[in-house]
Amino acid sequence: MVLKTVVQSLELALDRAAKTRTLEERLRHVTGLREIDQAIASSQDLSVTLGMILDNVAQQLGADAATLLLLDRHSLNLEFAGTRGFTTVLQGTAVKLGAGLAGQVALNRQPLNVPDLQDARVPVALRDMLVREGLAAYYGAPLIIKGQVLGVIEVLHREPFEPSAIWLETFEMLTAQAAIAVDNAQLFTELEGKNLELRLAYDETIEGWAHALDLRDHETEGHSRRVTERTVQLCRQLGIPSEKLVDVRRGALLHDIGKMGIRDGILLKPGPLTEVEWVEMKQHPGHAVKVLSPIKFLRPALDIPQYHHEKWDGSGYPLGLKGEAIPLVARAFAVVDVYDALTNDRPYRAAWTHERALEHIQSGAGSHFDPRVVEAFVQLLV
Missing domain, CATH: 1.10.3210.10 (Hypothetical protein af1432)
Incomplete structure (x- = not known):
């Protein structure tokens, strides 16, 4: 009888601990989203806001590496706007729409989950880079707002990885925040250009x-x-x-x-x-x-x-x-x-x-x- 009571107390304590961890995790997510909201509202510098989003992606999703690419509608290239966790310099390079993993995500307008990159068909150049970086799992999602694809966020891990429901929910919220930030920045740039034209x-x-x-x-x-x-x-x-x-x-x-x-x-x-x-x-x-x-x-x-x-x-x-x-x-x-x-x-x-x-x-x-x-x-x- 005593043993049963001890076991029940232990189970209750573990359940409380698990709920506390879940609550703390959700609180971190909400705090991170609030910080991004404030950055979007207060800064017209897109690079600063995107940097904060990538930091939150890496921290909240336990990612070993992350990238954010923006679509250039004239060249139809996805250009690296920010990276985290890479030793290879990616900014200044581009991925053609439809090519590579990010290009497929943007073209198909759907998330792409690759739990183990060894089992996936990946372009040779990309595979070589991922091998050098020691990255083994990939998840990418398009940035979409008002029906338009603005870019792609990629999250990578060094071990094979299968996302949980909570992980996917968090990633979806961060992706939505990134899309809002990019859209706001592009609208501001367009408005500034129109104002300059009007002044001229x-x-x-x-x-x-x-x-x-x-x-x-x-x-x-x-x-x-x-x-x-x-x-x-x-x-x-x-x-x-x-x-x-x-x-x-x-x-x-x-x-x-x-x-x-x-x-x-x-x-x-x-x-x-x-x-x-x-x-x-x-x-x-x-x-x-x-x-x-x-x-x-x-x-x-x-x-x-x-x-x-x-x-x-x-x-x-x-x-x-x-x-x-x-x-x-x-x-x-x-x-x-x-x-x-x-x-x-x-x-x-x-x-x-x-x-x-x-x-x-x-x-x-x-x-x-x-x-x-x-x-x-x-x-x-x-």
Whole structure:
């Protein structure tokens, strides 16, 4: 009777221990999946996320080696994106769709279990590599999302291996996580490419507008392009953050877009303007605001078109702003604009020399121009 009680107690203890081990194992699986979820949500670096997935595959499935291959839809090759447990360098190499074990998995869109590679038909080159690595068992599964094959995960062991139901369940979850990570990364890359294309289209449109303005006023042909490049250089030297320079560039290209609202008789007049004509000419910064402010992505670029005729001493227009009340980018552009106008031919005068124009700019420091900007401009041209 005592012996029976002891045996029952022992069986109960073993059952509890087995359940505890199973619970601990499932907890490790859940923790690993949570880590991968966080990596997918927080990182756009696919290599980091895939590395974490492979680490979890090796740890949770007791694998001696693991690989993850991604399908290139143009070449129809499976390219190694990550490996664990190999001494042979596989990254940078590829497997043709339908060839080898991984190629069959991707083509057939079904998992492939090879419990003992010695008994399987394996390509000679692959068999030689597996022999060198001492690997004896293989399990591969496709990464599929939205009906498309994205790649393959392979798990290998050094001894013949037959997966259990729990092992297969865990591997299926890890494979699903990998597919989500790859899909997210590809969507992000595609979106980034579309955004770059859209930005390029915006900038090409703006450059077209600037060129059209230059063609209308033959005296200033090429002026917008020249002052834009030099203004960006000067603003960079003045410490304006690089992420703001795109707005500087757009604003410089469009600095005279308000002149679209000025009559040709005034804009193209060969001689001096009358007082009444100057009143109309001075309205072009306001016209620029009316043209550009409804365009959301151009609003941050308004400072140059709106304020580049303001002067350091407050004698400029349209608002008579003074000193640092004038946006820095407009103060920078004003120096570049005047220098470019002086050093290029006009119908009413020949271009000034670099030295003469620079002397004029320096003489205007503290009245027309911000002295600090003039100093930076001189340094830029030295």
